[in-house]
Amino acid sequence: MQCRIMIPNRDQAPIERCQKCSVRHKAVCGALNDAELARLNQIARTRQIKPGQTVFSDQEQPEFFANIVSGVIKLTKTLSDGRQQIVGLLFAPDFLGRAYGGESPYLAEAATDVELCCFPSDNFEHMLGDFPDLEHRLFENTLDELDSAREWMLLLGRKTAQEKVASFLLMIAHRAPNIGCAHSDEMNFVQFALPLSRADIADYLGLTIETVSRHFTKLKSDGVINIINNREIAVPDIDMLANRADLEDAL
Amino acid sequence: MQCRIMIPNRDQAPIERCQKCSVRHKAVCGALNDAELARLNQIARTRQIKPGQTVFSDQEQPEFFANIVSGVIKLTKTLSDGRQQIVGLLFAPDFLGRAYGGESPYLAEAATDVELCCFPSDNFEHMLGDFPDLEHRLFENTLDELDSAREWMLLLGRKTAQEKVASFLLMIAHRAPNIGCAHSDEMNFVQFALPLSRADIADYLGLTIETVSRHFTKLKSDGVINIINNREIAVPDIDMLANRADLEDAL
DNA sequence: CGCGGTGTTGAAGGCATTCAATTGTTGTGG
DNA sequence: CCACAACAATTGAATGCCTTCAACACCGCG
Numbered sequence: 001m002q003c004r005i006m007i008p009n010r011d012q013a014p015i016e017r018c019q020k021c022s023v024r025h026k027a028v029c030g031a032l033n034d035a036e037l038a039r040l041n042q043i044a045r046t047r048q049i050k051p052g053q054t055v056f057s058d059q060e061q062p063e064f065f066a067n068i069v070s071g072v073i074k075l076t077k078t079l080s081d082g083r084q085q086i087v088g089l090l091f092a093p094d095f096l097g098r099a100y101g102g103e104s105p106y107l108a109e110a111a112t113d114v115e116l117c118c119f120p121s122d123n124f125e126h127m128l129g130d131f132p133d134l135e136h137r138l139f140e141n142t143l144d145e146l147d148s149a150r151e152w153m154l155l156l157g158r159k160t161a162q163e164k165v166a167s168f169l170l171m172i173a174h175r176a177p178n179i180g181c182a183h184s185d186e187m188n189f190v191q192f193a194l195p196l197s198r199a200d201i202a203d204y205l206g207l208t209i210e211t212v213s214r215h216f217t218k219l220k221s222d223g224v225i226n227i228i229n230n231r232e233i234a235v236p237d238i239d240m241l242a243n244r245a246d247l248e249d250a251l
Numbered sequence: 252m253q254c255r256i257m258i259p260n261r262d263q264a265p266i267e268r269c270q271k272c273s274v275r276h277k278a279v280c281g282a283l284n285d286a287e288l289a290r291l292n293q294i295a296r297t298r299q300i301k302p303g304q305t306v307f308s309d310q311e312q313p314e315f316f317a318n319i320v321s322g323v324i325k326l327t328k329t330l331s332d333g334r335q336q337i338v339g340l341l342f343a344p345d346f347l348g349r350a351y352g353g354e355s356p357y358l359a360e361a362a363t364d365v366e367l368c369c370f371p372s373d374n375f376e377h378m379l380g381d382f383p384d385l386e387h388r389l390f391e392n393t394l395d396e397l398d399s400a401r402e403w404m405l406l407l408g409r410k411t412a413q414e415k416v417a418s419f420l421l422m423i424a425h426r427a428p429n430i431g432c433a434h435s436d437e438m439n440f441v442q443f444a445l446p447l448s449r450a451d452i453a454d455y456l457g458l459t460i461e462t463v464s465r466h467f468t469k470l471k472s473d474g475v476i477n478i479i480n481n482r483e484i485a486v487p488d489i490d491m492l493a494n495r496a497d498l499e500d501a502l
Numbered sequence: 503c504g505c506g507g508t509g510t511t512g513a514a515g516g517c518a519t520t521c522a523a524t525t526g527t528t529g530t531g532g
Numbered sequence: 533c534c535a536c537a538a539c540a541a542t543t544g545a546a547t548g549c550c551t552t553c554a555a556c557a558c559c560g561c562g
Binding site for chain 4: 411412458459461462465480481
């Protein structure tokens with residue numbers, strides 16, 4: 001099994017593989033020139049992950065870092081009695097792993113089918129020292145993650161369930177185009193696939209499954225969204241949804 | 252007024268001032284050697300801030316970064332209708348400011364009397380390029396902030412009011428010794444000063460003032476804490492408090 | 503002493519949760 | 533192709549926790 005998911009591809013022409021890579025310039029690799037990229041490529045291994053499968057355990061020393069080539073990874077924290085909270089969602093071309101971290105402070109698992117480009121921890125941390133641009137890129141990445149985390153703190157602490165659900169849909173609508181699961185015909189119309197189950201959405205918003213479901217149907221009956229099926233949502237007017245995200249306007 | 256709070260101290264012997272500084276080795280300056288420190292010191296200005304005073308506005312391009320020499324700074328985000336959430340607390344010797352950020356995504360204001368050691372943005376960002384160790388230190392700082400933010404997301408999304416209040420007291424009890432406002436006589440006994448008002452605590456925990464107050468008195472009547480006065484708390488048995496933080500055990 | 507600010511306490515109400523039952527979806531084997 | 537099981541999602545009714553609104557106590561200060 002271990003050998004099935006860690007596919008060596010040293011045999012490919014190093015740079016060629018990266019040149020064909022869909023996230024070559026958007027991921028952290030974008031900070032590297034060809035020579036540096038060749039070195040990184042030498043230690044890189046692709047890996048396929050199934051939905052629900054664990055990538056890093058809690059309290060475990062991760063053995064690799066990774067670029068997300070496709071799919072969505074969720075980062076979760078858990079209380080002793082089982083209550084869960086998703087503390088981060090990673091989309092392609094995000095970077096997975098905490099540099100200089102020791103053990104991972106949270107559980108990382110696949111929310112969808114995921115393709116990773118993995119780098120062994122020790123090799124990669126060594127490269128960080130050699131390539132300042134790479135570390136700098138990771139730093140900026142981390143700053144963005146911190147901003148998102150704080151944005152979500154505002155949501156968790158102060159928004160109503162309705163606003164939470166609307167904010168979530170809005171966030172997916174904005175990020176989905178980059179992961180190729182959305183299309184937009186007219187100006188304000190968007191349709192996209194949800195990368196998360198209702199249970200995951202609840203864990204992300206600090207709500208229960210039932211509350212999430214109720215507000216989906218409320219948004220539907222208010223004409224703000226169209227539920228094509230459980231995983232496919234259409235938004236006729238994105239501004240209308242945005243209004244629901246910040247402030248419960250009347251009724 | 253501007254001239255009153257930006258006190259030039261170029262006249263002091265550069266290194267001497269830093270050598271006497273209480274956070275010399277704990278703050279980001281710890282990453283610098285004497286020569287580098289001398290350069291940083293040349294652009295540094297100390298600044299005193301009163302409680303409630305704003306350091307950075309929302310949506311404003313900050314003109315400086317700063318080390319917190321003493322006191323506590325709160326970072327807040329606000330919804331359009333005024334609901335507030337504190338998304339970060341900074342204690343000495345933490346670093347204030349978002350590198351490479353453009354405008355600040357949140358409001359920074361003093362929770363207590365604060366002493367800052369400020370560095371003009373452009374100078375400082377330039378130094379980041381010159382001193383990789385300094386940037387590295389900031390990076391590690393940011394990673395720690397991200398961990399704290401995610402820890403707080405778990406609290407905001409999944410903990411009860413009782414657990415939130417207990418978690419807050421526990422966090423202050425742990426950090427207070429480092430900021431010189433706590434003492435511990437016996438093994439499990441701790442006493443400390445709260446750096447925040449009830450209103451600030453509420454904004455930090457995603458609760459109302461009243462709920463915070465109620466759970467303070469509940470913890471008191473349960474014998475978990477002793478309320479010396481509004482700003483002074485004694486904890487007879489810190490483990491007892493820790494139990495309240497994670498899991499509501501019976502009652 | 504009175505005043506403003508801060509914190510506490512009480513009663514009523516609302517929003518999200520909990521518990522429970524039903525419907526819908528997916529995949530598997532007959 | 534359908535029946536069936538297992539899972540995911542929706543819907544309903546009742547409970548409860550936190551909020552809201554309001555009044556009161558406390559504290560420092562002029």
